Amino acid sequence: MPLIFSQELDFPTNRVLDWLSFYNADYRKYTGLNLKDDFSFSDKKITISLGGINNENSIKIKDKNLDNVNPFPVWFRRPNIVSNPFIADFEYENTYPENLFNYALKQRNTVFWNYLGYKLESDNHLGSFKTISLNKPIVLELAQKFGLTIPSTLITNSKDDLTLFFETNNKRIITKSIEEIIPDYKHYINNEEYFYFYQITNLLESLDNTPSKFAPSLFQEYIDKKYEIRTVFVDGKCYSACIFTQINEDTKVDMRNRKANHFTRYMPYKLDSEIEVGVLKLMNHLELNFGVIDFIKSINNKYYFLEINPVGQYGDVSLYCNYGLHKKIAEFLIKNED
């Protein structure tokens, strides 16, 4: 029975569940809402045995043995949003500070949750329990190591260095978050209207009126794009889409900056084989068998690697390019059940 760790509202997860239902496959979807049903230890026995003369390792939850090799195929679709089920509030009154005690408690309970993730990840899995976000500078460096070209990049907190970088890159650079973008937020002003807060990649064509003080931040040369490429990496294969972001003024810098129901054109795309080899090496190095990878093809016909999102959305690529990735993922989970 495939176990799926995701969010309550995640479009691709539910499309995969549709396919699992189509194949009459049983599955268990865990979200923040139902994790405690199976994993909280406040109301059930959880026992891990390791070592001894007979080397008998076991992990038992509710007397059900998960065995030393995980028997279930697991899809870590979006485990990052799922809270640790072993952490709960409790009343504490003592001289030892509550925040320090809570810190120690959280550390201990997290060890068990991480161990369980490690066991579930030991075999037959898609996605990653431990790698839910990646360090951008590290990934950029690794991408270079594996033969992929990256845009000229600067990480600095110096306005002088930023100005020099700006001047040497034809006064056109972009700035984006060094980590994930901020979570979207709706602030309701009445029942009907709201302010929607979000973040996109910004193009800087002037440094006037920009902050003079800032923490080390990521800047990259602006590359004139022919189009963008989004590659969905699933179990060793690349499924790529060419995205015609340059047709629409709004999506030229950041393809997410599009009006609702104004579709950007997608087409199935085959990356050059040496780029696919670089991607494969990079993903193997990161121990990832799923990821959504962004590239740019410049007007000079050069590929630029941008980033990998290990829990990225892939529904657009699947749908517009007829890759049927939801079906393929469902089949991956069923196949590995045997």
Added chain:
Amino acid sequence: MKTKNNTHKVNISESEIISFDLYYITSVKKKEIPREELKVEMDRYYGKGMIGDFYKNNSNIFHDK
């Protein structure tokens, strides 16, 4: 700085600990789309066969929880 039309920036005071990108959180005023209108919109794509499963029980789109 180019930002989307009809948006305004969130005002964050300058500090050495704030990453450059966080000065450019944008917000846009939006109106909730009535469910009936949304259904009409979804029907357009449903009819074209682009997305054929909006109304399934486990679909995200009209999840009532």
